[in-house]
Amino acid sequence: MQITFDQVSHIYGKGTPFERVALHDISFTIPSGSFVGIIGQTGSGKSTLIQHLNGLLLPSAGTITLGDTVITSKQRLPHEQRRNIGLVFQYPEHQLFEETVAKDVAFGPSNFDLPEAMVEARVKEALEIVGLDYEKVKDRSPFHLSGGQMRRVALAGVLAMQPKVLVLDEPTAGLDPMGRQSILEAIYRIHQEQKLTTLLVTHSMEEAARYADYMLVLAQGTIALQGKPDEIFMQAERLRELALDVPETVAFVSRLNQLLPDKESLPNSVYREEELIAHLLERLSVPKEG
Amino acid sequence: MLQNIAIGQYVPGHSFLHRADPRSKLLFIILFATLVFLANNTVTYAVLVAFTLYAGLLSRLSLGYILKSLKPVWILIVFTIILHIFLTKGGAVYFQWGWFTVEERGIQQAIFISLRLGLLVVISSLLTLTTSPIDLTEGLERLLGPFGRIGVPVHEIALMMSIAIRFIPTLMEETDKIIKAQTARGANFTSGSLVKRAQSLIPIAIPLFVSAFRRAEDLALAMEARGYRGGVGRTRLHKLAFSWRDAGIAAAGVLLAITIGWWRA
Numbered sequence: 323m324q325i326t327f328d329q330v331s332h333i334y335g336k337g338t339p340f341e342r343v344a345l346h347d348i349s350f351t352i353p354s355g356s357f358v359g360i361i362g363q364t365g366s367g368k369s370t371l372i373q374h375l376n377g378l379l380l381p382s383a384g385t386i387t388l389g390d391t392v393i394t395s396k397q398r399l400p401h402e403q404r405r406n407i408g409l410v411f412q413y414p415e416h417q418l419f420e421e422t423v424a425k426d427v428a429f430g431p432s433n434f435d436l437p438e439a440m441v442e443a444r445v446k447e448a449l450e451i452v453g454l455d456y457e458k459v460k461d462r463s464p465f466h467l468s469g470g471q472m473r474r475v476a477l478a479g480v481l482a483m484q485p486k487v488l489v490l491d492e493p494t495a496g497l498d499p500m501g502r503q504s505i506l507e508a509i510y511r512i513h514q515e516q517k518l519t520t521l522l523v524t525h526s527m528e529e530a531a532r533y534a535d536y537m538l539v540l541a542q543g544t545i546a547l548q549g550k551p552d553e554i555f556m557q558a559e560r561l562r563e564l565a566l567d568v569p570e571t572v573a574f575v576s577r578l579n580q581l582l583p584d585k586e587s588l589p590n591s592v593y594r595e596e597e598l599i600a601h602l603l604e605r606l607s608v609p610k611e612g
Numbered sequence: 613m614l615q616n617i618a619i620g621q622y623v624p625g626h627s628f629l630h631r632a633d634p635r636s637k638l639l640f641i642i643l644f645a646t647l648v649f650l651a652n653n654t655v656t657y658a659v660l661v662a663f664t665l666y667a668g669l670l671s672r673l674s675l676g677y678i679l680k681s682l683k684p685v686w687i688l689i690v691f692t693i694i695l696h697i698f699l700t701k702g703g704a705v706y707f708q709w710g711w712f713t714v715e716e717r718g719i720q721q722a723i724f725i726s727l728r729l730g731l732l733v734v735i736s737s738l739l740t741l742t743t744s745p746i747d748l749t750e751g752l753e754r755l756l757g758p759f760g761r762i763g764v765p766v767h768e769i770a771l772m773m774s775i776a777i778r779f780i781p782t783l784m785e786e787t788d789k790i791i792k793a794q795t796a797r798g799a800n801f802t803s804g805s806l807v808k809r810a811q812s813l814i815p816i817a818i819p820l821f822v823s824a825f826r827r828a829e830d831l832a833l834a835m836e837a838r839g840y841r842g843g844v845g846r847t848r849l850h851k852l853a854f855s856w857r858d859a860g861i862a863a864a865g866v867l868l869a870i871t872i873g874w875w876r877a
Contacts, residue, residue: 401798416793419814430798433799
């Protein structure tokens, strides 16, 4: 589903002493099927931005187009459209409430009047996608799971609606490195298998570099930079001004390039860890053969 | 969504009212409330209204924002007006239709009693708009201090109050977040039968309780870890101190009391 923001602004608490402009004149287009990394400091407007995607917040000005649906300050998103956009909030495990895991995951799909058998099939599928054993967890209380498992259940709760767009607000916050990696891998797998359009809000340049094919860098409610990751990472100076860092792979490549003669320097497009390792191994193995 | 509630919402500032001692503000409000009930004619009500408007100016908040505090009670005020117009009899008859009359006293009482309600709400909102909850409970704790000697757990009550007040915005934010998260999962809180709508509150209430208990536990742990063990022997970082502003408030109180006492019928 293609997503377009056209000069979108959002103002909180209009007409009170607490009035605050959270988004100002945001414009971008995300083609269907992209994996978009949204990066920015705390308070840069990331969370406000993503809440516009399924109509939880309406823009104060401007137009948002989701596929064929248009949202403006006066035009809400129809209820049945909501399930197309799966929004996973920060700490989504805080929204769990049912007696059993299966019931909780079923909450989303049942809200859209699907037949029971279909709901059950979806619950099972969603739990397997996030790497939980349906038979083992379905009758357990979600409150007796570990933090990482709770997060998976909450993620499954959104996936069970089978959205076309998946929006995740820092899905790895507060998890250990292992948990981070496996939850992100699961998300990336679904993204590819189901051809979703995915928006990942993150603090970590590493996470963005690893998965995103397009990036939005937010600062003070405006888009400071947008483009393909390698284009963004080339502007290391600008990123530093925004108190952000390039991923370590990019920093490594640029330091390596300083040492190498110009014609042997590594291309900027190599910034994913595996690609970089593969690239370097290939380089290093050539002289041996020759 | 839940940000439109003005009553009890502190707006930071540096006005005369912001910087006055919470104790003098609290005492003044008690006096003012008494005076509002003593007022019984046009002159005394006019004095009180003028004074309240002046106090509003002193807070340097916009008048519209202060008057917003009347929002939760306007139904009560309208109801009072209607009751008095219809039921209070006496004086000239302005309107008659069968047994039903609107009389002079009725109109007068309708105006006075609704003013009375309005003034009380506005002046107490001025207190909460210009006093941070921490200052407010500290002021209360000090004012109630003497009752500690007869076994009233003043410090604990004040602490409970400040924690409760401190957590109102947090829990509201939390509620807002949970409502959004469940809405994103397709929950619908506004349509369906009454039973269905009541049921739809479960997905909000349970996560909210869970998080409130988690917060309470965290807070208790954090307080104990920093050596909190009740009010005994506790010193304060910010000591309350009276200043010329409080002398001003006291003078205003005395002046107001004399004026009302003199002019009331």
